[in-house]
Amino acid sequence: MAIAEDKILVEKIQKLRKERNAIILSHNYQRGEIQDIADFVGDSLELSQKATKTDADVIVFCGVHFMAETAAILCPHMTVLLPDANAGCPMANMITAEQLRQKKKELPEATVVTYINSTAGVKAESDICCTSANGVKLVASIDSNKILFVPDQYLGDYIAKKTGKEMTLWPGYCPTHVRILPEDIIRQKREHPKAKVVVHPECRPDVIALADEALSTSGIIRYASREDVSELIVGTEVEILHRLAKENPGKKFIPASEKAVCPNMKLITLDKVLHSLETMTPVVKVPEDIRTKAKAAVDRMLTIV
């Protein structure tokens, strides 16, 4: 879209945002122009914490459905808008509440730890939630050695290795992160021998094994700001490079693979944000019985981190 058109859209969004007393939250994978208009850009943990701390009446959630839903779980008094109702997370849909209920019957003694990339119905069946930023700390803090972890097998495997806990892993995965292959990291390391390598823990274990660190998206942002990092190979969704470049002029960032694109994150555009504020749709809401149970699992997480 032409720059002049973007400018007009941004002006209209800013005006309407004030009138509606709305806050715009953006995930680190959103299009650059969305990150640039947001009040706050962050990872899943930071975004859910931010949602609980605002005095706005409306949250325009620029991310995917489970993120907006988590805000709706935590803040039922607020109107939560997701500018494109089709912006889902395929991994979150890899387990249903009914499938989790069945699995719990097979493993009655297990503590159910659920990645925040999940539906409200699945969260409602869980003991505690976690994000990629706090999964290791949180699982380490659980008394029991028997854990059922859903839905991301790769984050689960990473946490199991770090904590030494016996974990049963649901076979879900992120279709974007599995596109990053070990040979991509090996090739980039060969081409950029001085670069450090940081990846998201949703990557395959053989990719994580080649990295210096596995971190949440905001963990990657913090890592990049370190003085000893001047060149960084980044194994996660490519749009994170927008924020990395903006906050670290002069440093070099190399995407591990250009194929690591999350099409759902890209569904949110400036014109959809404007339309959402104009029409106050699509609203994300969670039925009250599910919301209160899901909130208990998210609240347990928020008290530990």
Ligand code: 13P
């Ligand atoms: P973060 O919580 O690290 O931002 O990750 C969210 C996500 O969906 C990664 O694919």
Ligand code: SF4
């Ligand atoms: Fe879901 Fe993967 Fe997209 Fe993250 S990058 S929102 S886990 S599909």
